Amino acid sequence: MNRARLRAALGAVVLVSTALVAPVVGTAPAVATTSSTLPACQKITAETTNDRLVNGKFAVEVSPDFLQITETQPMWGSKGYDSWSTGTWFRNDPTGRYQSNTDRTYLALHCNGDLALRRSNGYLLWHSNTANRGVVRAQISQWGNLLLLNASGSVVWQSGTLATGMAAGAILPSGGKLVSRWGDHQGTPVQTLTMQPDGNLVHRSGTTVKWQSNTRVAGSVAGMSSTARLFVRSPQGTILWASPCAAGTSYSVAWLHPEEVSITDWGNGIKSGWSSAYGC
Structure with missing residues (x-):
């Protein structure tokens, strides 16, 4: 059994800043779900089998109008295996307007190096603001940190997350x-x-x-x-x-x-x- 304990309902978080609207940059095909890495010009999409990046206990998961990093800790005892899960970081629509349960929201690492969370119609919910800074891949590390890396492997941007x-x-x-x-x-x-x-x-x-x-x-x-x-x-x-x-x-x-x-x-x-x- 797996008792997931995510610390906020997806529709319950309402922010106060202003969302942005921007055109989709480049074409972003789906990437395999078993990967910990999202190469430039690719995406993962909510409500599909390609909706996350995974590295050990940590995952970057995209769902309708919501992006989060999750942590899953295994637990063992007389009753066998169990696990505990929680979120460590999230991004969503800062206006609170978009809280769909069905939208095929996607997380794309655009060809220009900007990591962007967008609704299926291209509406921008959040982005890393890293366009034209040499980013070639996004990666969730084994320690739970979401990284944007350049061709030499140097960190251009990071979520700053670890186990919680x-x-x-x-x-x-x-x-x-x-x-x-x-x-x-x-x-x-x-x-x-x-x-x-x-x-x-x-x-x-x-x-x-x-x-x-x-x-x-x-x-x-x-x-x-x-x-x-x-x-x-x-x-x-x-x-x-x-x-x-x-x-x-x-x-x-x-x-x-x-x-x-x-x-x-x-x-x-x-x-x-x-x-x-x-x-x-």
Whole structure:
């Protein structure tokens, strides 16, 4: 079973800036769905079998009037395999006018190097503004970052996204971070959970520190236990901090919400565990 938890209904997000209308640049044929790369002059299209780019746990998915990056984390336990999914970044019609359930919206990397989300009639919903900058391909990386690359492989534009959650058994290394940019273009601050090299695990909303573990052993790592506890562990193996709530199951994930980090356990129904904002 796969319990998808996408953090916003496609028709529920309404933005306030102004959409653009522009002609379609070049002809964009479909690209195979199994690819992680979209070459210049090609596209992926909603409501078809060619509607996404995939690389491991991450996918760029186009649906009617909506583009998103999704993350899927596998979960294992006594009940076998399960998975958890969420969105990490999205773009849609900034006016809120277009919220179709059927339009064959497409994401095209135009021949001029501009990545554009367009309705089936060519109406521009969003674009990367990278025309004539040498972009030859779009790619979703194994870390969940959508990249526009030139012929030498240098990054011209990026979404700046990474994983937004840790399933049971996962480790966040020293210097590593979780990132959620869901709603960033609407003014929602970017959420990060960083395992700092100094050993402090810190949640920030934008640049504001919202929570920290107050641990200070350099080189420490963070992780999720098989009992649904987030922890910080020193290089010597000492647990310096652990979320204090009751133990749960291995079908659990610690993930970034707007303004908080929280643990959700799907082992016996859906149960909320520790939250950086509300505790147990």
